[in-house]
Amino acid sequence: MRTTALVIGGGATGVGVARDLALRGVDTTLVERGALAAGTTGRSHGVLHSGARYAETDSDDAAACLAENRILRDIAPACIEETGGYFLHLDGDDPDYFERKRTACEELGMAVETLSGAAFRERVPEASPAVERALAVPDAVVSPARLVVANAHAARDAGATLHTHAPVEDIHVDGGEIDRVDVGGRLDATIRADTVVNATGPWAEECAALAGVSVPMRPTRGVMVAVPNPGVDAVLNRCRPPADGDIVVPRADEAVLGTTSVAVGDPDDFERTDAEVERTVAECAAMCPGVDAPVRRTYWGVRPLYAPDEAARGDARAISRDFALLGHRDEGAAGLYTIVGGKLTTYRRMAEATADRVCDRLGVSAACRTAERPLPGADDPAELDGLLDEFGVDAPADGR
Template sequence: MQTTVLVIGGGATGVGVARDLALRGVDVTLVDRGSLAAGTTGRSHGVLHSGARYAEADPSDAAACLAENRVLREVAPACLDETGGYFLHLDGDDPDYFERKRAACTDLGMAVETLSGAELRKRVPEASPAVERALAVPDAVVSPSRLVVANAAAARDAGATIHAHAPVEDVHVVDGTVAGADIGGRLGATVEADVVVNATGPWAGRCAALAGVSVPMRPTRGVMVGVDNPGVDAVLNRCRAPTDGDIVVPRGDEAVLGTTSVAVGDPDDFERSEAEIERTVAECAAMCPAVDGSVRRTYWGVRPLYAPAEADRDGRAISRGFALLDHADGGAAGFFTVVGGKLTTYRKMAEATADRVCERLGVPATCRTADRPLPGADDPAELDALCAAFGVDAPAR
C-alpha cells in the first residue's frame, strides 16, 4: 500500500501530526504497535501545565506551555477540567525559590495570585497546616484518552488512515532516502511512503535504528499512585525544585499522586519499586495529609527524554522541551523524529513537525489546528464513545 506520510506512534504527538497534515491535504497513514494512547500519553498524570512548573528553569518551554494551555481551553474544552492549580510553600521550604517562581511566572505574563496559608486552606481545606503561602496559577487537568481520540477522529475525518495494533518491523531506506516500512500485526503490509515520522516517544531510539540512524534517548520511569480523593479540586504542586512526590492531581473521586524519575534501560521492561510508591505517597501527604490512605491503584509511565549530550546528568535535569530531528545528514532523508516535550505542548510539537514535512514535500498549506475545535469539543459523551470505538483503555483516562 502507498501513502505520502507514514506516522509511527499513536500517542498525542503522533495523532496530532496526523491531524495537522491531513488538514493540510496530505495523504497520511498512522500506525501504532498497540492501541492509541497506550504509551507515555496514556500513563501521565494528565496535568495541563500553565508553565509555572518550568518558569524559572526553562522560560522558553514555560512560555510554550502557557500558550498551548490557552489554545487547548479554546479547541478542546470537553477534554479539560478547569481546576486551577497552586504551588505550595511549606514550612522549611526555600523562600527564595518561591520568589523566583513568582517573578518568573509574572515575567511570562501569567496570571498569578499570592495567597497566605490561611487563604489557601479556605480554598483547599485539605491542604496541610504546614503550608505557609501559595501561588495560584492557571493549571488544569486534561483527559489524555479523550484528547488522543479527538485528534484521531479529526485526522480520520480529514482523510487520514489509522491502524492500531500494527507494529513497525522494518523501515526501508533506499539510496539515502526513506521509502516506507514493513508493518506487522493487524495490518500486515509494506507501506510505501515519501516521508516517515517517528513519534514513538521513549521507543524513538529503537524506531530510528530500524532506519539506520541514531536518536540518543535517556528514558526515565515515573509512578502514578491513585488514592481516594479527599475533596481536592485543584492541582497541588510543591513549590520547590522538581523531585519525587511533588504533585497531587484531582481526577473525579480519585487523586493521582506523582511522581518519580529513575532512568530505565528498556521502556518495556523495568523495575516497579514499592519504595517509590511509598515515597510518592509520603511526600504528597506533606502537602495534603488526607491523601495518605489506601492505594487504589498504581501505574507507571516512561518519559521520552532526548539526551544527546546529557547521558550522565540526572533525568530531572534534562530539558522537557522537544526536539525535531531531520535524519537527512544521517543517510535517511525524509525520515524525521519528534521526541521529548510533554502532553501540554503536543499540538505545538505536531505543528513544527508538519511544517518541516510540508517543506520537504513542497506543500504550501499552513497549520489550522490552533483555532479549529476538535471533535466533541463540548461533548464529553461523544469523546467517551470515541474512546470505546478506538479501543482506548489507558490508565490515565
C-alpha cells in the same frame, strides 16, 4: 500500500501530526503497535501545565506551555477540567525559590495570585497546616483519552488512515532516502512512503535504529498512585526544585499522586518498586495529609527524554522537558523525521512543527489550522466518550 506521509506512534503527538497533515491535504497513514494512547500519553498525570513548573528554569518552554494551555482551552474544552493549580511553600522550603518562581511567572504574563497559608486553606481545607503560602496558577487537568480520540477522529475525518495493533518491524532506506516500512500485526503490509515521522516517544531510539540512524534517549520511569480523593479540587504542586512526590492531581473521586524519575534501559521492561510508591504517597501527604490513604491502583509511565549531551545523562531531572525535532538526511535517511521530548500540554505545537517540516519536504504550502479549528466533540464529552471503545484507547490516566 502507498501513502505520502507515514506517522509511527499513536500517542497525542502522533495523532496530532496525522491530524495536522491531513488537514493540509497530505495523504497520511498512522500506525501504532498497540492501542491509541497506550504509551506515555495514557500514563501521564494529565496536568495541563500553565508553564509555572518550568518558569524559573526554562522560560521558553514555560511560555510555550502557557500558550498551548490557552489554545487547548479554546479548541478542546470537553477534554479539560478547569481545576486551577497552586504551588505550595511549606515550612522549611526555600523562600527564595518561591519568589523566583512567582517573578518568573509574572514575567511570562501569567495571571498569578499569592495567598497566605490561612487564605489557601479556606480554598483547599484538606491542605496541610505546614503550608505557609501558595501561588495560584492557571493549571488544569486534561483527559488524555478524550484528547487522543478527538485528534484521531479529526484526522480520520480529514482523510487520514489509522491502524492500531500494527507494529513497525523494519524501515528501509534506498539511495539515502526513506523508501518503505514493514508493518506487522493486524495490518501485515509493506507501506511505501515519501516521508516517515517517528513519533514513538521513549521508543524513538529503537524505532530510529531500524532505519540505521541515531536518536540518543534517556527514558525515565515515573509512578502514579491513585488514592481516594479527600476533597482536593485543584492541582497541588510542591514549590521546590523537581523531586519525588511533588504533585497531587484531582480526578473525580481519586487523587493521582506523582511522581518519581528513574532512568530505565528498556521502556517495555523495567522495575516497579514498592519503595517508590510509598515515597510518593509520603511526600504528597506533606502537602495534603488526606492522601495518605489505601492505594486504589498504580500505573507507571516512561518519559521520552532526548539526551544528546552525554554529560547531562547522569541527572535525568536536569534533562530539558522541551521537545526536539530531528531530520535524518545527514545520516543517510532523508525523509525520516523524529519528534521527541515535550509533554502532553505541548503536543499540538510539536505536531505543528513536525507537519511544517514534512510539508517543506513535500512542497505543500498549506498552513497549519490546528490552533484555531475546534476538535470534534469540543463541547460534548459524551461524544468523545462514545469514541473511546471504537478507537480502543488504553489510558490508565483516565482509569481505562
